[in-house]
Amino acid sequence: MNLKSLNGKLLVVVKVGSSFLTSKHNQINKYKLQRIVSQICRLKKSNINVVLVSSGAVVSGMHLSGYSLRPKNIIDLQAIAAIGQSELMHNYSLLFRKEKIITAQILLTPEVLHNRQRYLNARNTILNLLKKNIIPIVNENDTVATDELKFGDNDQLSALVSVLIDAKLLIILSDVEGVYGLEGKIIKKIDEIDENIFGLDKGSGKQTTVGGMTAKFAAAKIAVNAGIAVVIANGSKSDILLKLIESDQAGTWFMPKKNKISGKKRWIAFSCRSRGKIFIDHGAQLAIIQKGKSLLSSGISSIDGNFSQGDLVVICGEQGNQIAKGLVNYSALELEKIKGVKTSKIEHILGYKFYDEVIHRDNLVVLE
Structure with a gap:
């Protein structure tokens, strides 16, 4: 897929997962954080707008609060997320400021996107920040979310944000190379996300994160049905963001549907x-x-x-x-x-x- 052939300024959503950001000591890997920030800054200098959807608040809060395993109850999760979100944004802000780039925190809940007026407000805010050359960093507002209202994972959130701002590409960075087929080889391109694709998820078994391939497949399905290309790739690979923009040789690519809907109908189909x-x-x-x-x-x-x-x-x-x-x-x-x-x-x-x-x-x- 040749992204550079697309008309207008390229708008990309980059989703960074907890599985990728978490070190072997169950805390945020600041080296990986720095590498992602550096690549995003280089993309901006290439006239590419980027919205970052980042997990990591809970992991950051767990480390600061002394938790080794992710809490099971929502009250503890909300408290830990409140602690960790400020730490996560502080780290991002310091790294981006070294590159003379300002960041803005956007915390969303499902009810924001379910409501048409709030949906439009969120869209306008993010697009206005991009016009001002500010990097929006989006996360779920775990502090006020409940079991009934949670997105469930930031994979889904990243897809809904992509739909919200009409992005051209959603990049989901994780700790895997892409989607592995039944023969153990990476699938380079997926045209249709059906039950056979969902059947490829073998689970990760990690105790500090949520999501997994099933969540990524569901997110990709939302995005491609809205006409947005999706790629799942290993965030640890050198200059992975830059390589994904240049070519489709890395990761697994999900092809967007051609019959793209827009505006109010996108909200009806995917966010309401x-x-x-x-x-x-x-x-x-x-x-x-x-x-x-x-x-x-x-x-x-x-x-x-x-x-x-x-x-x-x-x-x-x-x-x-x-x-x-x-x-x-x-x-x-x-x-x-x-x-x-x-x-x-x-x-x-x-x-x-x-x-x-x-x-x-x-x-x-x-x-x-």
């Missing part, structure tokens, strides 16, 4: 949390998938969930398979009353009619 499900009949499914139509009340067979007007819902076929996502114009309570009926009868049943469509095509994304 669903609040319920709408099950539709075969005719409505064909209308949505093959004819590009909106969802009407007449095609709805059943409802699942307690959602409100404007919430995101998943549209499912007769077999329960997910076929689309969209922002709904009527609440679950209202849809229970008008499901299966013609649009012309909505006002008679409800006493009002906000919209003809339950989900307008402009607010609907078909899932592959």
Whole structure:
């Protein structure tokens, strides 16, 4: 993949994992940190914008707090992350300042990206920082996250940030060369992320980190479906970031989908949390998938969930398979009353009619 052939200034997200940053003494390896910072600075001098998504807060906090193993409960994790995040950013800030580059800390939670206005605010902030030649360093806000709200790993976060800012490439640096096939050899290129690819994860067994290849595959799937190329590579290799920009000979590359969606539909597809499900009949499914139509009340067979007007819902076929996502114009309570009926009868049943469509095509994304 020739990245230099792309039009405009190249925008890259670099994700640095805890498995790569952690030394054999279960603390942040400052030498590796320095090497990554040095490469990012060289990329900037080559007119390439970089957003850094960095793990390491928990590992930093564990070392400072005397923990040898990652705590199991969320309260201790939040406390350790609070200690470690400031230490992590301090180390990054010192290294970048030696290169006369300013950094900015961006802490995100899933609920920020689920909310459309906050999503746009986060996007605008990051893009504005890049215009000012500042390096945004993104991490999950572990201090306020809970089990129900956590991204689960920074692999997913890095993919969502890539979608958020419309990056061209997501580089996931780890402690492995790439994705190993069943024969023990590195797979150079992956065109489709299916169950066979997920089956290649053998697990790492590490006690200080989370994630693993399954998390990376899931992150890559989000990014490539949004039209963003992804590469998983060994961060310890000399000048790895520079080499990945120059050629596709290192690591495992995941090819982006050509039918790229943009703007609001990207948020609907990848960042917004669903609040319920709408099950539709075969005719409505064909209308949505093959004819590009909106969802009407007449095609709805059943409802699942307690959602409100404007919430995101998943549209499912007769077999329960997910076929689309969209922002709904009527609440679950209202849809229970008008499901299966013609649009012309909505006002008679409800006493009002906000919209003809339950989900307008402009607010609907078909899932592959």
